[in-house]
Amino acid sequence: MAEEECSHECSSCGVSGCGDRTADAGPSTLETNKRTTIKNVIGVVSGKGGVGKSLVTSLLASEMRKRGHKVAILDADVTGPSIPKSFGITGHLTADEDGINPSCSESGIEVMSVNLMLPQDDLPVAWRGPVVSGAIKQFWQEVNWGEIDYMFVDMPPGTSDVFLTVFQSLPVDGIVTVSAPQELVAMIVGKAVNLARSLEVPVIGLVENMAYFKCDDCGKEHHIFGEPQGAAVAEKYEIPAVATLPMDPNFARLVDAGQVEAYDVEGALDGIIDQIEAAAKAEA
Numbered sequence: 428m429a430e431e432e433c434s435h436e437c438s439s440c441g442v443s444g445c446g447d448r449t450a451d452a453g454p455s456t457l458e459t460n461k462r463t464t465i466k467n468v469i470g471v472v473s474g475k476g477g478v479g480k481s482l483v484t485s486l487l488a489s490e491m492r493k494r495g496h497k498v499a500i501l502d503a504d505v506t507g508p509s510i511p512k513s514f515g516i517t518g519h520l521t522a523d524e525d526g527i528n529p530s531c532s533e534s535g536i537e538v539m540s541v542n543l544m545l546p547q548d549d550l551p552v553a554w555r556g557p558v559v560s561g562a563i564k565q566f567w568q569e570v571n572w573g574e575i576d577y578m579f580v581d582m583p584p585g586t587s588d589v590f591l592t593v594f595q596s597l598p599v600d601g602i603v604t605v606s607a608p609q610e611l612v613a614m615i616v617g618k619a620v621n622l623a624r625s626l627e628v629p630v631i632g633l634v635e636n637m638a639y640f641k642c643d644d645c646g647k648e649h650h651i652f653g654e655p656q657g658a659a660v661a662e663k664y665e666i667p668a669v670a671t672l673p674m675d676p677n678f679a680r681l682v683d684a685g686q687v688e689a690y691d692v693e694g695a696l697d698g699i700i701d702q703i704e705a706a707a708k709a710e711a
């Protein structure tokens with residue numbers, strides 16, 4: 428292949444018969460550093476941006492942490508990183524001879540995000556796909572994660588080459604997919620589910636975010652974005668656990684205040700968390 432066309436990302440490159448393909452190319456997962464053991468990796472995906480994937484990643488991690496597990500978040504949404512802000516994590520990372528030390532949330536969730544490496548968090552990250560993929564691999568390989576029971580990977584929206592990099596480089600045990608009730612979004616989620624399946628990664632749960640708005644005065648639930656379709660989508664794609672989250676101004680308020688861990692989801696995510704724990708036990 429011509430040098431200028433080559434991304435040097437053999438594991439996610441579809442060009443067959445390329446003479447430059449390295450011997451270790453292919454879907455073998457990368458090693459972590461010597462101080463790290465990560466037992467389970469869960470990707471949080473959505474086919475479309477802005478449906479609340481980062482919020483759901485933060486909530487799943489918080490709920491898992493409340494169950495006493497050691498939890499980490501790898502923010503793979505490199506060009507739109509929002510995880511540090513939702514946990515109120517600021518400041519810069521430190522490193523030692525073994526690797527980079529992740530930041531830690533108030534409840535003890537370890538976080539690695541490109542935003543923690545920028546001199547200012549409002550600086551844009553305008554990187555091409557292979558550079559983004561390289562950063563994610565470094566987050567996996569060069570961070571001193573330590574002993575982690577569950578790592579949640581906040582994926583960029585869509586099914587880009589970064590999606591392939593993560594699923595082919597990290598030992599992803601399953602995905603949770605996030606949708607909003609619009610029909611188009613549900614259709615797009617199907618693409619992410621089908622891609623994950625083609626990569627032999629099980630789809631553990633579906634979170635239908637912004638499914639309804641509960642009126643403070645009358646208590647009635649209003650379906651602002653149309654009738655919820657999470658259950659129907661989950662049945663169609665044979666996804667074992669479904670959760671719905673309301674449209675709630677408190678989410679935005681707590682995320683803006685860096686206090687996402689303080690939100691009480693009132694058990695809404697229990698079915699999915701149970702499913703993740705059960706899959707991990709079956710695997711062990």
Ligand SMILES: Nc1ncnc2c1ncn2[C@@H]1O[C@H](COP(=O)(O)OP(=O)(O)OP(=O)(O)O)[C@@H](O)[C@H]1O
Nearest residue numbers: 476477478479480481482507637673674675678679
């Ligand atoms: N259920 C909800 N109720 C109120 N606000 C919400 C809800 N879900 C998400 N939001 C808000 O919507 C915005 C987008 O959410 P979020 O960043 O989680 O989406 P995303 O799918 O990760 O976006 P992208 O992948 O494009 O970065 C945030 O400001 C978040 O606080």
